[in-house]
Amino acid sequence: MSKRPNVLWIMADQLRFDYLSCYGHPHLHTPNIDALAARGVRFTSARVQSPVCGPSRMSAYTGRYVRSHGSTWNGMPLRVGEPTLGDHLRAAGAHAALVGKTHMIADRDGMAWLGIDPASEIGVRQSQCGFDPFERDDGLHPDSPRQQWSAYDDYLVRHGFDSANPWGDFANSGLDADGARLSGWLLKNSRLPANVPEEHSETAYMTDRAIAFMQDAMTRDEPWLCHLSYIKPHWPYMVPAPYHDMYDATHVVDPIRHASERDTDHPLMAAYLQARVCQSFSRDHVREHVIPAYMGLIKQLDDNLGRLFTWMDTAGLSENTIVAFTSDHGDYMGDHWMGDKDFYHEMAVKVPLIIADPRPEAEATRGSVSDELVEMIDLAPTFMRALGCPGMPHVIEGRDLTPLLQGTEGFARRYTISEHDYSWSEMAKALNMPQEDARTVMIFDGRWKYVRCEGFDPVMFDLETDPDEVTDIGRSQTEEHVAVRARMEKALLAWATRHHSRITATKAVLSKQGMAAEQGILIGFWDEVEYEAATGKPFAALTPAGPPRS
Numbered sequence: 001m002s003k004r005p006n007v008l009w010i011m012a013d014q015l016r017f018d019y020l021s022c023y024g025h026p027h028l029h030t031p032n033i034d035a036l037a038a039r040g041v042r043f044t045s046a047r048v049q050s051p052v053c054g055p056s057r058m059s060a061y062t063g064r065y066v067r068s069h070g071s072t073w074n075g076m077p078l079r080v081g082e083p084t085l086g087d088h089l090r091a092a093g094a095h096a097a098l099v100g101k102t103h104m105i106a107d108r109d110g111m112a113w114l115g116i117d118p119a120s121e122i123g124v125r126q127s128q129c130g131f132d133p134f135e136r137d138d139g140l141h142p143d144s145p146r147q148q149w150s151a152y153d154d155y156l157v158r159h160g161f162d163s164a165n166p167w168g169d170f171a172n173s174g175l176d177a178d179g180a181r182l183s184g185w186l187l188k189n190s191r192l193p194a195n196v197p198e199e200h201s202e203t204a205y206m207t208d209r210a211i212a213f214m215q216d217a218m219t220r221d222e223p224w225l226c227h228l229s230y231i232k233p234h235w236p237y238m239v240p241a242p243y244h245d246m247y248d249a250t251h252v253v254d255p256i257r258h259a260s261e262r263d264t265d266h267p268l269m270a271a272y273l274q275a276r277v278c279q280s281f282s283r284d285h286v287r288e289h290v291i292p293a294y295m296g297l298i299k300q301l302d303d304n305l306g307r308l309f310t311w312m313d314t315a316g317l318s319e320n321t322i323v324a325f326t327s328d329h330g331d332y333m334g335d336h337w338m339g340d341k342d343f344y345h346e347m348a349v350k351v352p353l354i355i356a357d358p359r360p361e362a363e364a365t366r367g368s369v370s371d372e373l374v375e376m377i378d379l380a381p382t383f384m385r386a387l388g389c390p391g392m393p394h395v396i397e398g399r400d401l402t403p404l405l406q407g408t409e410g411f412a413r414r415y416t417i418s419e420h421d422y423s424w425s426e427m428a429k430a431l432n433m434p435q436e437d438a439r440t441v442m443i444f445d446g447r448w449k450y451v452r453c454e455g456f457d458p459v460m461f462d463l464e465t466d467p468d469e470v471t472d473i474g475r476s477q478t479e480e481h482v483a484v485r486a487r488m489e490k491a492l493l494a495w496a497t498r499h500h501s502r503i504t505a506t507k508a509v510l511s512k513q514g515m516a517a518e519q520g521i522l523i524g525f526w527d528e529v530e531y532e533a534a535t536g537k538p539f540a541a542l543t544p545a546g547p548p549r550s
Contacts, residue, residue: 004094005359006217006321007225007383008210008312011060012301013053013101013139013234014341015327017046017352019298027251028295032306033354036325038367040356041405047416047444048329048376051341051348053234054103055419056328056376061085061102061129063380063396065417068500072421072439074103078129080110083395083503085225085380086130092389095222098131099210100229101138103328131227134213139167139202139231152205159200170196172236184238187286190293193241198300201240202231207304211311218315223387233297233331235340243296249288251295256335256347258470266472268440268456271427273337281332281339291333319358322386324379327351336469342420344442344451344459345469349418351376357386357405364407372404373413373446395503415491418442443492450474450488460485 017023022034022042049059054074055066061084062069071078086096106127108118116123128136137150156166163169172184174192182189198204210228217224232239262282264270272278280286305325312318330347332338341348353374356366377398381391385400403410422428423438431438433455442451449469451459460474460481473481499505520542525531528539 004223004388005357005386006223006317007386008321008323009225009227009379009383010305010323010325011057011100011227011229012298012325012327013229013231014329014331015233015298015301015352016330016333016347017327017350018347019295020352022354023352026253027247028298030298030302032302032309033325033352036305036309036323036356037354039358040323040354040362041365041368041370043353043355043370043372043374043404045371045416045446046326046351046353046374046376047349047418048327048351049417050419051329051343052420053328054105055421057103058129060328060376060379061104061131063377063398065377065397065500066419066421067496068397071105072419073424075105075424076421077105077107077110080107080114080116080126084130085383086125086128086132088130088380088384088389088392089225089387090130092384092387093222094387094389095217095220095224096131096227097134097213097217097224098128098136098227098229099134099213100136100206100227101231102129102131102136102227102229103138104129134216134226135206135209137202137206137231139234152202155205156196156200161196161200170194171200171202172238174238184236187237187280187290190237190290191244192238193244194238196240198240198243201300203297203300203304206230207308210308214312214315214317218317225383225387230301232301233294237290237293237297239293239296239300243300244293245296246299247292247295249292252288252291255284255287255333256468256470257337258468261470261472262337264472266453266457266459266474267431268427268453269459269472271430272343274430275339275426277339278332278337281334282337284334287334294331294333321358322383323354323356324383325352325354326376326379328376342422342425344418344420344440344449346463349442355382355401355405361406365405368407370404372411373416373444374401374404375399375413375416394505397500414445415495416444417495418444441492443488443495445488445491448484448488450485450492452489452492458485458489460488 019025019028020033021029022037048056050056050066052073055072058069058071058078059066062082066072069078069082089096111118111123111126118127135151137152153166156170161170169181171194173181173195174189175195176182182192213226329341331341332347335347336345375398378401381396381398382401385402419441421439423435428438437454440451440453447464449461458474459472461469531539
């Protein structure tokens with residue numbers, strides 16, 4: 001077995017941090033995820049770099065902020081040449097594989113400009129965030145422009161679920177009492193069991209594919225990182241039996257919301273509340289109908305993770321595999337009168353993060369809880385260090401979490417940052433916002449959450465006195481609030497003006513910047529005496545030699 005550990009990086013899509021029993025949900029019990037937390041570190045203040053799938057994931061895969069990698073929304077290509085975790089691991093002799101979702105869009109124009117064939121080895125990796133795709137499935141198919149027919153569709157057909165759209169007709173539809181097919185895209189159908197047995201559902205299938213990857217990896221003599229990226233509990237909110245009716249309206253936690261939020265005069269927040277998904281989830285009967293299905297999807301995920309972890313134990317992989325569990329963002333589910341994600345309240349931007357490191361160095365932190373401010377971009381440098389990659393601070397903007405995993409000194413962060421490009425949205429259309437201005441950025445210091453809204457007043461919450469974030473103090477004129485806003489705006493400016501894009505500035509390159517004199521480039525010297533005093537070298541040594549004597 002390799003001396004370097006393996007890494008199993010599990011990501012659920014659209015999973016709220018507070019819909020796990022180890023994070024305090026009163027009705028939804030997730031014993032397998034809880035057991036993972038008992039043997040690792042559970043982080044209580046982890047936030048993503050964007051409350052939207054695509055940019056959040058691109059930040060996770062690059063270890064860089066959204067403004068740095070430039071993939072600001074779903075469908076925005078990650079530019080060709082942007083270095084990723086998979087690229088770094090490959091250079092260190094480790095294998096990085098994808099099983100599931102990435103939400104990446106390839107920069108085909110960039111590849112064409114450089115003459116890279118998308119079907120070539122380099123082209124495939126450029127198209128898959130640097131991962132080798134053991135199986136990619138973004139969960140929108142086969143009639144989505146982002147993904148066509150998939151291996152999962154083939155799998156469903158082989159098992160008798162044959163149609164022009166097996167994913168939509170079986171895995172994400174239900175049947176009424178008369179046998180008519182009802183689409184999971186419609187929220188009213190969320191309580192129906194999916195038209196497929198649990199063992200053939202997306203969650204079970206992707207678990208099987210992760211096991212298949214690990215079986216294959218055991219035949220190789222190289223450490224690996226497997227990014228197991230589940231499609232659920234992301235919408236469509238439809239789950240197979242028996243999970244579809246495990247929960248009902250009595251298990252739905254009361255929404256976090258206040259009438260004053262609905263009466264807001266902040267133009268951007270008012271536009272959010274008018275969006276279709278927010279209008280839907282602000283209705284109690286929608287919440288009570290959809291949330292039990294959402295809970296069922298999470299319960300199914302936990303059961304499948306239990307099956308996966310048991311297999312790893314039996315195969316002898318658990319003793320040498322770091323397991324990380326997280327989500328790419330949360331889900332409002334009617335809190336603050338909102339639905340889906342797209343803004344910065346805790347249920348959207350804060351995510352569960354559990355890391356269990358089996359190595360002896362992490363023994364002291366098993367079962368511990370960390371309240372440190374951490375970001376999704378911190379995972380890349382953490383995995384890189386574990387798998388033997390050198391530090392790359394000129395590229396990676398995240399911070400290595402190893403000190404927190406091993407209980408040592410050396411980790412501290414003052415702020416977390418998250419960004420959103422809403423130029424695609426109903427909000428931008430309603431506000432007539434041009435693409436270049438339809439953006440927001442959040443900075444959070446552990447107490448104050450400040451959201452800069454381009455073209456509008458900021459939004460701000462004090463989580464110490466208002467942990468539910470129902471009172472916007474972005475325009476409050478109290479002395480303390482004015483001072484905090486000024487401090488946060490200054491911190492944002494300092495962050496925004498850092499060297500985010502100077503990724504070619506390696507130590508070797510930087511060391512040459514001070515070698516001008518050694519290279520014969522003399523700037524500002526008055527005479528030979530001044531030069532020799534500054535360099536300690538004779539000026540005559542720089543004098544070009546004459547032609548060779550005959």
